Amino acid sequence: AQTVTQxxxxxxxxxxxxxxxxxxxxxxxxxxxxxxxxQPPSRQMILVIRQEAYKQQNATENRFSVNFQKAAKSFSLxxxxxxxxxxxxxxxxxxxxGSEKLVFxxxxxxTVNP
Amino acid sequence: xxxxxxxxxxxxxxxxxSLTIQCQVxxxxxxxxxxxxxxxxxxxxxxxxxxxxxxxxxxxFVIDKFPISRPNLTFSTLTVSNMSPEDSSIYLxxxxxxxxxxYEQYFGPGTRLTVT
Numbered sequence: 001a002q003t004v005t006q007x008x009x010x011x012x013x014x015x016x017x018x019x020x021x022x023x024x025x026x027x028x029x030x031x032x033x034x035x036x037x038x039q040p041p042s043r044q045m046i047l048v049i050r051q052e053a054y055k056q057q058n059a060t061e062n063r064f065s066v067n068f069q070k071a072a073k074s075f076s077l078x079x080x081x082x083x084x085x086x087x088x089x090x091x092x093x094x095x096x097x098g099s100e101k102l103v104f105x106x107x108x109x110x111t112v113n114p
Numbered sequence: 115x116x117x118x119x120x121x122x123x124x125x126x127x128x129x130x131x132s133l134t135i136q137c138q139v140x141x142x143x144x145x146x147x148x149x150x151x152x153x154x155x156x157x158x159x160x161x162x163x164x165x166x167x168x169x170x171x172x173x174x175f176v177i178d179k180f181p182i183s184r185p186n187l188t189f190s191t192l193t194v195s196n197m198s199p200e201d202s203s204i205y206l207x208x209x210x211x212x213x214x215x216x217y218e219q220y221f222g223p224g225t226r227l228t229v230t
Contacts, residue, residue, distance in 0.1 A: 033217055035218070035219075037221075042223075043204055043223065043224045043226070044221070044223050044224070045157075045208075045221035045224075046221075047218060047219075047220065050217075050218060091156060091157070095217065095219075097217075100145050100147070100162060100210055101159060102147075102157075102159070102208075102219055104156045105156065106155070106156045107156050
């Protein structure tokens with residue numbers, strides 16, 4: 001069964017600085033998708049960024065970018081120019097191609113300090 | 115992305131009672147799902163809501179405890195039956211297969227349930 005591991009339960013960063021959240025996953029499949037979701041205290045799950053496994057280029061969405069290392073099964077999220085509104089739980093998630101099920105990591109609580 | 119609403123947003127219920135949570139999407143979607151998020155935990159998939167047929171439940175979840183309906187492509191309900199304090203959680207619906215994307219899941223705002 002696929003598993004997703006987030007090894008950092010909590011992290012903090014100063015406003016305007018850069019922070020990287022780690023995620024590793026275990027799968028024997030070749031076709032899959034990876035996601036980072038943000039859940040602020042309002043509890044709304046927000047899709048931050050996605051990566052298709054067949055794409056070598058790392059995905060980027062404004063201040064958010066990923067470092068996708070397929071051989072190492074690593075999918076880290078980099079947040080540049082951190083803002084107070086980035087304070088939230090961040091969940092890494094895996095979806096096998098052709099399947100609908102999302103497998104989530106345990107999450108990393110990120111606090112951005114002023 | 116799809117606009118997803120859930121009702122109620124929160125509720126406090128007595129043990130032994132049942133609560134039905136509604137999930138409404140602003141566009142037709144291929145798949146709808148229900149997740150549970152226990153306090154301080156990650157999300158766990160309860161079941162896939164199938165339109166016109168019985169829901170598909172994950173291991174550890176059963177229809178008698180969590181009956182689900184999906185009468186059409188934009189609406190689903192989850193009932194939490196015979197509640198106990200252990201059912202206190204956030205319940206979220208999600209959708210897959212929107213006009214925007216076929217493989218991205220979008221989530222509703224969640225329903226915070228407290229059982230006393």
